[in-house]
Amino acid sequence: MNKKSPYTLHARSSQSRARCGEVRTRQGVFQTPVFMPVGTQASVKAVTPENLKEIGAQIILGNTYHLFVRPGHRLIKQHGGLHGFMNWDPSILTDSGGFQIFSLKELAKISEEGAAFRSHLDGSRLFLGPEDAIEVQEALGSDIMMCLDTCIPYPVNQDETEASTELTSRWAWRCRQAHSKRDQLLFGIVQGGMYPKLRQRSAEQLIEIGFDGYAIGGLSVGETKELMHDMTEATVPHLPVDYPIYLMGVGTPEDLVEGVWRGIDMFDCVMPTRNARNGTLFTHTGKVVIKNSRYRDDPLPIDENCTCYTCQNYSRAYLRHLFVCREILAYQLNTIHNLFYYVNLMKDIRKAIENDSYGAFRNDFYGMLESD
Amino acid sequence: MNKKSPYTLHARSSQSRARCGEVRTRQGVFQTPVFMPVGTQASVKAVTPENLKEIGAQIILGNTYHLFVRPGHRLIKQHGGLHGFMNWDPSILTDSGGFQIFSLKELAKISEEGAAFRSHLDGSRLFLGPEDAIEVQEALGSDIMMCLDTCIPYPVNQDETEASTELTSRWAWRCRQAHSKRDQLLFGIVQGGMYPKLRQRSAEQLIEIGFDGYAIGGLSVGETKELMHDMTEATVPHLPVDYPIYLMGVGTPEDLVEGVWRGIDMFDCVMPTRNARNGTLFTHTGKVVIKNSRYRDDPLPIDENCTCYTCQNYSRAYLRHLFVCREILAYQLNTIHNLFYYVNLMKDIRKAIENDSYGAFRNDFYGMLESD
Numbered sequence: 075m076n077k078k079s080p081y082t083l084h085a086r087s088s089q090s091r092a093r094c095g096e097v098r099t100r101q102g103v104f105q106t107p108v109f110m111p112v113g114t115q116a117s118v119k120a121v122t123p124e125n126l127k128e129i130g131a132q133i134i135l136g137n138t139y140h141l142f143v144r145p146g147h148r149l150i151k152q153h154g155g156l157h158g159f160m161n162w163d164p165s166i167l168t169d170s171g172g173f174q175i176f177s178l179k180e181l182a183k184i185s186e187e188g189a190a191f192r193s194h195l196d197g198s199r200l201f202l203g204p205e206d207a208i209e210v211q212e213a214l215g216s217d218i219m220m221c222l223d224t225c226i227p228y229p230v231n232q233d234e235t236e237a238s239t240e241l242t243s244r245w246a247w248r249c250r251q252a253h254s255k256r257d258q259l260l261f262g263i264v265q266g267g268m269y270p271k272l273r274q275r276s277a278e279q280l281i282e283i284g285f286d287g288y289a290i291g292g293l294s295v296g297e298t299k300e301l302m303h304d305m306t307e308a309t310v311p312h313l314p315v316d317y318p319i320y321l322m323g324v325g326t327p328e329d330l331v332e333g334v335w336r337g338i339d340m341f342d343c344v345m346p347t348r349n350a351r352n353g354t355l356f357t358h359t360g361k362v363v364i365k366n367s368r369y370r371d372d373p374l375p376i377d378e379n380c381t382c383y384t385c386q387n388y389s390r391a392y393l394r395h396l397f398v399c400r401e402i403l404a405y406q407l408n409t410i411h412n413l414f415y416y417v418n419l420m421k422d423i424r425k426a427i428e429n430d431s432y433g434a435f436r437n438d439f440y441g442m443l444e445s446d
Numbered sequence: 447m448n449k450k451s452p453y454t455l456h457a458r459s460s461q462s463r464a465r466c467g468e469v470r471t472r473q474g475v476f477q478t479p480v481f482m483p484v485g486t487q488a489s490v491k492a493v494t495p496e497n498l499k500e501i502g503a504q505i506i507l508g509n510t511y512h513l514f515v516r517p518g519h520r521l522i523k524q525h526g527g528l529h530g531f532m533n534w535d536p537s538i539l540t541d542s543g544g545f546q547i548f549s550l551k552e553l554a555k556i557s558e559e560g561a562a563f564r565s566h567l568d569g570s571r572l573f574l575g576p577e578d579a580i581e582v583q584e585a586l587g588s589d590i591m592m593c594l595d596t597c598i599p600y601p602v603n604q605d606e607t608e609a610s611t612e613l614t615s616r617w618a619w620r621c622r623q624a625h626s627k628r629d630q631l632l633f634g635i636v637q638g639g640m641y642p643k644l645r646q647r648s649a650e651q652l653i654e655i656g657f658d659g660y661a662i663g664g665l666s667v668g669e670t671k672e673l674m675h676d677m678t679e680a681t682v683p684h685l686p687v688d689y690p691i692y693l694m695g696v697g698t699p700e701d702l703v704e705g706v707w708r709g710i711d712m713f714d715c716v717m718p719t720r721n722a723r724n725g726t727l728f729t730h731t732g733k734v735v736i737k738n739s740r741y742r743d744d745p746l747p748i749d750e751n752c753t754c755y756t757c758q759n760y761s762r763a764y765l766r767h768l769f770v771c772r773e774i775l776a777y778q779l780n781t782i783h784n785l786f787y788y789v790n791l792m793k794d795i796r797k798a799i800e801n802d803s804y805g806a807f808r809n810d811f812y813g814m815l816e817s818d
Contacts, residue, residue, distance in 0.1 A: 122778065
């Protein structure tokens with residue numbers, strides 16, 4: 075079942091597994107390592123598609139669960155798919171809905187067949203099996219679809235983890251069978267909890283089925299950073315080097331730097347957008363909590379070295395004023411800055427890998443961070 | 447005390463008092479009749495200055511009371527005035543704070559000296575007299591400042607209205623005396639409640655003092671539309687024809703059309719921005735309440751004839767989805783549309799006056815409105 079990989083390697087770090095390259099989707103090409111802003115409900119919160127393009131975002135993520143529940147994949151299909159509906163031409167990756175359904179906890183019931191759950195909006199009974207997850211994502215028209223997977227909380231014992239991981243593999247096979255629109259890429263998701271052997275077996279089973287890319291799921295779920303890195307290291311070497319590798323739901327700027335070091339090509343996380351709305355802003359020296367009274371009179375931009383729209387035009391004093399007043403513009407300007415920080419961090423990372431100076435880049439990155 | 451008027455007449459309607467022209471401020475020129483979006487707290491809610499420029503806004507309004515209370519005029523002065531603080535180069539008009547202070551009701555106490563009041567934020571005791579209103583507005587660096595006036599509720603008897611109006615005139619004189627930065631224009635505010643004789647006397651007293659423009663205050667306070675129009679008609683003929691005339695806090699699209707008909711050059715109102723955030727959108731055929739389920743599947747833009755960013759790129763179905771989900775983007779896109787509608791209505795009005803077809807324009811305007 076193998077087919078041509080969408081991944082092309084450009085350069086490789088001689089000191090680590092870090093690499094840069096590109097992934098081709100039917101909407102075009104994006105450069106990796108890449109950070110994907112999260113647009114849960116057909117909108118990356120508080121910014122327009124034009125803002126995202128100006129920021130340099132190449133691909134965004136949509137949440138299948140949310141779109142399935144509201145407004146529904148059939149409505150979105152009628153309106154030109156997710157691209158047409160939300161006015162975003164570049165690539166879109168959709169998750170499978172699994173993670174959100176598992177987050178419903180007692181509202182969700184998992185069987186061999188799939189996930190029965192109640193809508194978080196109106197309590198209505200819904201069902202999503204692997205075939206449905208593909209049907210929904212094909213209707214959404216996403217360029218990269220994800221297999222429906224089971225999510226393993228932390229900590230969980232090995233037997234339960236193994237059973238859940240095996241179910242993910244059987245679901246992955248059914249997703250692959252259901253996958254009819256071959257110009258929409260389909261990625262498998264490696265599970266296996268915190269057990270390296272299970273991670274390896276999960277990877278092997280997915281490779282046997284054959285996907286356009288491979289994701290590492292079930293990390294950043296409460297484990298230590300060290301354990302997260304260990305699990306990444308225990309998984310990446312078992313994945314095919316000529317396919318894109320995606321670490322799901324991760325993470326902080328440090329997590330991105332460490333993930334790339336360990337061979338990750340793709341990341342997504344709500345952190346830059348959510349933190350922006352909470353007034354926590356990223357800079358190369360650390361976080362700025364903009365509501366802090368020390369910024370009341372501060373004429374400087376958030377980050378003097380930043381070239382984003384917000385930093386080019388507004389002072390910390392103004393941003394603090396907007397945030398304290400709960401002006402909507404605060405969320406817009408903060409989000410533009412944080413996404414720019416993330417997207418440009420990845421750009422700088424790619425440059426460093428191309429120059430084979432990623433080790434030095436990583437040292438500098440930590441050296442500039444001020445302890446809080 | 448007279449000085450050169452900032453107003454230049456371009457064209458006059460032969461059927462009405464409608465006229466078009468321009469007002470020169472130290473930031474440049476704006477074309478009249480003009481609608482001024484309201485940026486209460488140093489931000490026109492939910493849009494960036496770039497959005498406003500793309501929409502075609504020429505001048506915005508800031509609220510002195512709000513900026514005085516938070517973040518304070520001294521802080522804003524330190525940060526380049528309101529223009530620098532909020533990144534808006536074109537003209538800014540600030541009100542005097544009078545209207546907002548009177549809205550505090552029992553929290554405000556008016557004397558000959560000025561208005562003593564308690565902050566709506568923390569209850570702290572504050573005072574704003576005519577000299578303070580000018581000092582604050584000079585610090586804000588607004589291009590058009592307004593005199594501190596007393597606001598007369600509706601209905602009020604003639605004696606009270608007369609006393610209040612006379613106090614407004616005495617305060618206007620003190621504002622004029624305190625006015626030191628002559629490149630910042632200062633407008634007087636005609637009061638007089640719903641009494642034509644008092645309106646006329648108020649106008650005469652202000653003209654005697656001499657201002658750069660004249661505003662009609664105290665309308666749209668609960669009286670009928672007919673009475674509002676009557677009071678406008680009772681005031682405009684007593685104002686000097688070579689100075690700009692501003693109808694404060696007005697209004698609906700119909701109010702703008704009728705105000706221009708009666709000789710008004712400038713308007714401001716929170717209606718387009720506030721309605722946008724409530725999901726009520728203006729079109730040339732009437733209002734669209736976007737959360738209505740009839741728009742669930744609707745692939746059309748808000749207004750098929752509208753060339754705003756929102757209508758060029760998004761369907762009613764998408765805008766309904768965003769609004770129902772309370773996505774911040776809903777407020778941005780709705781505000782862009784409503785402000786574009788207002789700003790373009792004024793552009794069309796100016797064109798009609800230039801062609802001396804304002805009577806036909808006004809008939810067409812009503813002819814296109816569908817009854818709700």
